[in-house]
Amino acid sequence: MNESKKQSVWGSYKFPIILMSAIIIGSLLGIILGNKAQVLKPFGDIFLNAMFTIVVPLVFITISSAVASIASLQRLGKILSTLLVVFILTGMIASLIMIITVNIFPPAQGVKIELPQAEELKPLNTADQIVAAITVTDFPDLISRKNMLPLIIFSIFFGLAISMLGEKARLVVDGLNILSEAMIKMVSIIMYYAPIGLGAYFASLVGSFGPQLLGSYARAMVIYYPITIIYFFVGFAVYAYFAGGKKGVKTFFKEIISPAVTSLATQSSIATLPVNLEAAKRIGIPKDIREIVLPIGATAHMDGSCLSAILKISFLFGLFGIPFTGIGTYISAAIIAVLSGVVMSGVPGGGLIGEMLIVSMYGFPPEAFPIIATIGYLVDPPATMVNSTGDTVAAMIITRILEGKDWMDRNLG
Template identity: 30%
Template sequence: MKLYHKIMIGLVLGVVAGLILGEKAAYLKPVGDIFIRCLRLIVVPLILSTLITGVVSTGNIRNLGKTGITTLVYFMATTTLAVLIGLLVANILQPGTGLTLGEMKTFNAPDPIGPAQMIVNMFPMNPMEALAKGNVLQIIIFALLFGAGLSMAGDAGKPVSRFFQSLAQVMFKVSDIVISFAPYGVFALIAWTTGKFGLDILLPMGKLIIAALIASVIHIFASYTLLVATVGRISPLDFLKKTLEPALVGLSTCSAAAAFPFSMRAQKQLGVSPKVSGFTLPMALTINMDGTALYQAVAATFIANAYGIDLTLTQQGTIVATAVLASVGTASIPGGGLIMLTMVLQSVGLPLEGIAIVAGVDRILDMFRTTTNIFGDNSAGVVVASLNGELDREVAATPLDEMELGSSVHVDKEGHLVDDLN
């Protein structure tokens, strides 16, 4: 039985266990927490080692710049499309219409961060602090600069390069160990979520949940698959099957970072060069926020409906611009999603207290957001690899049952990330 089969079984059994056990399912939560901790402990060294090794293996800063620009353009384009889809679905369904607000809770808005400060925050003053805090965007900036420096240092930098090559190899093996426990972690987390919230919470906020779900499904099954088919020229069905594993992990953990090792596996199975996936996936963790941006559009419309406010075309255009720009700068900030929604509401003059309305079902909505982000992360790798001539379509067309389970990425004698998947 393949790992993704076990994860799906764990997901279904977790829902059943949560409904049966109710609040007692909280006893299972420590198992899920340990699983998430193990996933997060490998993310920072994995990103650092693979990104530095990937930069060194290119041997050409110009090629790295081309990959970076292509990746950024793709993320901005799909994020814009996601917001537009969210607005379209929300305008059709009008999810907040007829909602009885009841007693409002007060909400203290965090101080907004300007675009200039967002850019400044990307650059670490102390790389050790960035590593300790897990500030992924700052780690990426440091890894890019450090990798470029190693390439320019020539023979003097080779001992250090070999260290990070060895670290990358070790982290791939550690990832295999942690990944093998995924079915049990997914089972525990879904059981706790279902036991805590049950089905009752879905009723009063049903239209908001349905609107977010429909918009996410449209973006995943229309936008991503169309881009993968037209630009990547691989089967959308193959793409969806091989991305299902990290998507299920993201659905249960609500963490794209936790799904990062699984996305690395999916990229190998999709035929994406490790040189490309080692760059696009770390970038995606902080910049690709399609699911979150889509949610901002749905949530803003929901809050406007609930307060009886009609959003003009100009206001909706402002939501698009604010959500796209905010998605780039807020990902690595603690509480970034909250700050992002605050910025969107402020941009069109909606009451910030409206955030308290959606807080009760935020966990459910976060599952949709994270799953959408993960599909977007993997589609980016396929598209960028195809444009750069780094996509192996024969591997992408190989059925999952004929592929090896373990990590097949390693570092060759010349220090390049290579993939022996068969």
């Protein structure tokens, strides 16, 4: 029994354990070798280049495939529109909570390392800048990782166009789904090299800048973990109370234990989906709502990732000596946090794609990516728990909006 449990824990956490071990070994090598560790940097660059190369086709194919498949369900436009509002609103609330927190406790305070300078950050404060942020002038510009937001918008419209063609586009939808699986498989293949790549990169990073960088991660964790726990118990209690009053809160926390434990063990919203659907059924969420909201939510509703995205953004701002202040900065950070959650799309390795989005859209140099990727791995278990259980409480809110405040009494008797 104990042996089986050990194997289960190892099976669930094998990759994060290997990856963190590689990063620790790399960091120790950096401390021991000092500047000589720079010889290992090319091994890290190979991993970075591979991930940055795949991000554009991955985002285009996974988003267009998801949109084409969802729209082909021809289901309740009302559910989808309400879902969109609730997902964005809860993501923005999570982002706002973390924006307030990192202003009180800056995660990169006191960390000084010399990295290539970030491009000048310009807030979206004119019509021309907004147009430039969401569109490009020519198709070749669309397939650059520097134009992720226009690519996301193009992918959504492409998926919608395919879905509007109806049954005659079924082959295209199936083809996109296969391509989407192929791209995710490519990411998983690249991830086999991640322990070597990130280990080598951290050896060169720590060799150049010393152990002070490692200490800053502890500060980031001390900020993130308590906020996640508070958001889970307090934030979700408020959402559940709005959805179903005291009965909603009691029922939600009674039924959410199994999905919460599953998500912590698997670190995957997709793997937690079957358990989540069963919990939603016991909560009394109608079949059509739970079967639309939860699958979409597993890939596009990421409150935990919004919390961590703001942490990562503010961490990089502090690292590069850029003030994380101003309404424009906060709004752009919140939008990018919500988008980075959506773009994650259940890809193996947690938020690597979302982290590339942060680095690309803010114009940070590629060296910034492994730094926040490490934060991503450190926060992944609680972030996934908030992501997946947040889908269930969002489904409760959507049911409350569409069916009235007494929906639980009607459905549960």
